[in-house]
Amino acid sequence: MADLEIKNLHVSAGDKQILRGVDLHVRSGEFHALMGPNGSGKSTLANVLMGHPNLEITEGTIRFDGEDITEAEPDERARSGLFMAFQYPVAIPGVTVTKYLRMIINAHREARGEDAISLKDFRQTVEKAMALTKVPKEFSTRYLNEGFSGGEKKRMEILQLALTRPKLAVLDETDSGLDIDALKSVADGVNALRGTDRSFLVITHYQRLLDYIKPDVVHVLADGRIVKTGGPELALELEAHGYDFLKDRVVPEAAV
Amino acid sequence: MSALLDSMAQAFCGSDARREVLDAALRDGLPAARNEAWKYTSLRQLERRAFAAAPLQGPALDAALLEDIPAPRLVFVNGRLDAALSDVQALPASVQLQPLSAALAAGEDAVRFLGRRYERSEEIFARLNAALADEGVVLRVDEGVQVDVPLQLVFASVAGDTDLAWHHRHLIELRAGASLGVVEHRFSVGDSAHLDNTVLHAHVARDAVLKHARVQAGSARQTSFLRTDAVLARDAQYHRVDLELGAALSRHELNVRLEGDNAQLTANGVLLGNGRRHVETRLGIDHIARDTACELLWRGVAANRSRVVFHGGIQIREGADGTDANLSNKNLLLSADAEIDTQPTLVIDADEVKAAHGATVGQLDANALFYLRSRGLPQAQAQALLSAAFCHEPLKILPDALRAQLARRLDKALAEAGVA
Numbered sequence: 001m002a003d004l005e006i007k008n009l010h011v012s013a014g015d016k017q018i019l020r021g022v023d024l025h026v027r028s029g030e031f032h033a034l035m036g037p038n039g040s041g042k043s044t045l046a047n048v049l050m051g052h053p054n055l056e057i058t059e060g061t062i063r064f065d066g067e068d069i070t071e072a073e074p075d076e077r078a079r080s081g082l083f084m085a086f087q088y089p090v091a092i093p094g095v096t097v098t099k100y101l102r103m104i105i106n107a108h109r110e111a112r113g114e115d116a117i118s119l120k121d122f123r124q125t126v127e128k129a130m131a132l133t134k135v136p137k138e139f140s141t142r143y144l145n146e147g148f149s150g151g152e153k154k155r156m157e158i159l160q161l162a163l164t165r166p167k168l169a170v171l172d173e174t175d176s177g178l179d180i181d182a183l184k185s186v187a188d189g190v191n192a193l194r195g196t197d198r199s200f201l202v203i204t205h206y207q208r209l210l211d212y213i214k215p216d217v218v219h220v221l222a223d224g225r226i227v228k229t230g231g232p233e234l235a236l237e238l239e240a241h242g243y244d245f246l247k248d249r250v251v252p253e254a255a256v
Numbered sequence: 257m258s259a260l261l262d263s264m265a266q267a268f269c270g271s272d273a274r275r276e277v278l279d280a281a282l283r284d285g286l287p288a289a290r291n292e293a294w295k296y297t298s299l300r301q302l303e304r305r306a307f308a309a310a311p312l313q314g315p316a317l318d319a320a321l322l323e324d325i326p327a328p329r330l331v332f333v334n335g336r337l338d339a340a341l342s343d344v345q346a347l348p349a350s351v352q353l354q355p356l357s358a359a360l361a362a363g364e365d366a367v368r369f370l371g372r373r374y375e376r377s378e379e380i381f382a383r384l385n386a387a388l389a390d391e392g393v394v395l396r397v398d399e400g401v402q403v404d405v406p407l408q409l410v411f412a413s414v415a416g417d418t419d420l421a422w423h424h425r426h427l428i429e430l431r432a433g434a435s436l437g438v439v440e441h442r443f444s445v446g447d448s449a450h451l452d453n454t455v456l457h458a459h460v461a462r463d464a465v466l467k468h469a470r471v472q473a474g475s476a477r478q479t480s481f482l483r484t485d486a487v488l489a490r491d492a493q494y495h496r497v498d499l500e501l502g503a504a505l506s507r508h509e510l511n512v513r514l515e516g517d518n519a520q521l522t523a524n525g526v527l528l529g530n531g532r533r534h535v536e537t538r539l540g541i542d543h544i545a546r547d548t549a550c551e552l553l554w555r556g557v558a559a560n561r562s563r564v565v566f567h568g569g570i571q572i573r574e575g576a577d578g579t580d581a582n583l584s585n586k587n588l589l590l591s592a593d594a595e596i597d598t599q600p601t602l603v604i605d606a607d608e609v610k611a612a613h614g615a616t617v618g619q620l621d622a623n624a625l626f627y628l629r630s631r632g633l634p635q636a637q638a639q640a641l642l643s644a645a646f647c648h649e650p651l652k653i654l655p656d657a658l659r660a661q662l663a664r665r666l667d668k669a670l671a672e673a674g675v676a
Contacts, residue, residue, distance in 0.1 A: 107631070
C-alpha cells in the first residue's frame with residue numbers, strides 16, 4: 001500500500017534547524033491536514049517530502065510506498081507517485097501549457113513502461129481534467145502560469161494533480177491568497193480527485209479550506225514537531241481558540 | 257597591411273570613386289584592439305586570413321534545402337543570385353525589386369546609388385562594403401501598398417576549396433503607408449569558411465510597416481558581418497527578430513533612427529553561443545522625434561568556450577519628449593569557460609521620457625528547475641526545457657506560422673549545441 005511514513009525527521013536549511021523530529025504516518029486513501037502557526041515548518045515538511053535541493057535531512061527517514069526515498073531525486077519521487085501542489089507555482093514563459101502537460105504526462109507514462117500518449121488521447125484526457133478542475137480551455141496555448149491570477153495558478157496545480165494521478169498528493173497552502181469562490185473551486189477539484197487509492201496531506205494555516213474538504217486526521221505542527229493529532233474537531237478547535245494554547249505546551253529549545 | 261585587407265584590395269574591380277573609398281579604408285586599416293566598439297571582438301585570427309572574391313557564378317544548391325521556404329523568394333548562393341531557385345512572380349507590380357548587380361550593370365553610379373559613406377575606422381567593414389559590394393537586393397514598395405505574403409531572402413554559403421568573401425548591400429524602401437514582411441534565411445552547406453559582409457539600409461516612410469525576421473545559422477567556420485541602418489519616419493513601424501545561431505564570428509550592428517514622431521521599433525533577438533564561437537550584437541537606437549518607442553528583448557546563451565557579446569545602446573535626443581524605451585537583455589551562462597559581456601547604455605537628453613533597461617547574466621532558475629523535476633521531468637530534460645523556453649521568449653512578437661518556423665530552427669540549433 002502507498003503509505004507515507006516519516007520517522008524522526010530532522011531538516012535544516014543552511015544553518016537553520018527547521019524540523020526537529022517529525023513523525024507522521026499517512027495510510028493509503030487517508031486524508032490528513034497539517035496545521036500550525038507561521039514559521040512552524042509546514043512548508044519545509046512539504047518541500048522536503050518532494051526533495052527540495054536546499055533542504056538537508058540531518059536525521060530520520062522518509063518511506064513511501066515501501067521504499068526509502070530519503071535520498072531520492074525530486075523527479076524520482078514524482079514518478080513513484082508523489083505530488084506536491086506548490087504554494088507559489090512557478091511561471092515559465094516560453095513553455096505553453098499544452099507542451100508542458102504533455103511532457104509531464106509522458107514522463108509518468110515512461111516510468112510506468114507505457115508509450116507516449118497519442119495526440120487524441122492527450123486532447124481528451126486534458127479536456128476532461130480541465131473541465132473537472134475548472135481550468136478554461138483557452139489556457140492551453142498560454143505560457144505556463146505566466147500572468148495567471150493566484151486562483152488560476154492553484155487550479156492549474158490541481159489540474160496537474162488530476163493528470164499525473166499520484167498516490168499521495170501534498171497540497172502546500174493551496175488555499176492561501178484565494179477568495180472564497182476560488183477556494184471553493186479548488187476544493188471541488190480536490191474532492192473529485194479523492195479516492196481509496198489516493199491519500200492527501202493538506203497543509204494549511206487556516207481552517208476554512210477544511211470546511212469544504214473533510215480530513216480524517218488533523219495534525220498540529222509547532223516549532224518543527226507535531227505537537228497534537230486528532231480528528232476533524234481539532235481544526236475547529238484551532239479556529240475558535242487559535243494557536244495560543246501552544247505557548248504552554250512547547251518547551252523552548254534552549255531548555256531541552 | 258593584414259592578409260585580410262590585402263585580399264580584399266586584390267578583389268577590387270570597381271569605379272574610381274569606389275577606389276577612393278577603398279583606399280581610405282585601407283589607409284586606416286582594422287580598428288585597434290582598444291577601440292571601444294571592438295574591444296570584445298578579436299580580429300587577430302581573421303586578419304591573418306585571405307579571402308578570394310566570390311566568382312560570378314555560385315555553386316549549385318540542393319533545392320530540397322528550400323522546402324519550407326516558399327515563394328516569393330530570392331536565393332543567393334555564395335553571394336550570387338541563383339535565378340533558377342528564385343521566384344518573385346507572386347509579388348505585386350507595385351513592388352520594384354531588382355538585384356544590385358543589375359542596377360550596377362544598368363550604369364547606375366554605384367557610390368551615389370549605395371547612398372551613405374562611412375568614415376570612421378571602427379566602421380571598417382561598412383567601408384569595405386561601400387567599396388566592394390556588387391550584389392544585393394534593391395526593393396521599393398510603392399505608397400499605400402500592403403504586400404500580404406512575406407518576401408523570403410535566402411543566403412546560402414556552400415563549402416568549397418577556396419575561402420570566399422562577398423559584400424552585399426541591400427536597400428529596402430517602404431513608401432508612405434506601405435507594408436512588407438521580409439524573412440532572411442542564412443545558412444551553410446558543409447563546413448563553409450566564407451566571409452559574408454553585408455550592409456542593409458531600410459527606409460520606412462510615414463505610416464509604413466516593415467516586419468523583418470532573420471535566422472543566421474552559418475557553419476562553425478563561417479564569418480558574418482552585418483550592419484543594418486534603418487530610418488523610421490512619422491508613425492512608421494519596424495518590427496524585427498534576429499536569431500544568431502551560427503558562425504565562428506558573427507557581428508550585427510543594428511542602428512535605428514526614429515526620426516518621425518510616434519515611430520515605433522520592436523527588435524528582439526537570441527544570441528546562441530557554443531563551441532568556440534563569438535556571437536555579437538550591437539544596438540544603436542536613436543530617438544530623435546517625439547513620442548517614439550522602442551521595445552528590445554534579447555536573450556543570450558553561452559555554452560562551452562563561446563563568447564556572447566551584447567551592447568544595447570539607446571540615445572534619447574533633446575526634444576524627443578514622450579519617448580518610451582525598454583531594453584531587456586538576459587543571459588544564461590552554461591559553462592565556466594564561456595563568457596558573456598553585456599553592456600546596456602542609455603543616454604537621455606530629453607524631458608518626460610520613460611526608459612527602462614536591464615541586463616542580467618545567470619544560471620537557470622533553481623526554483624523553476626525544482627518545480628519541473630517535482631512533476632517528474634528528469635534533471636536534463638528540465639534544464640533543456642528551461643533553456644529553450646528562455647530562448648523562445650523573443651519570438652513572441654511574430655505571427656503564428658512564422659513563429660512556429662523560427663521556433664523549429666531555434667530548437668534544432670539548441671539541440672545541436674547541446675543546450676536543449
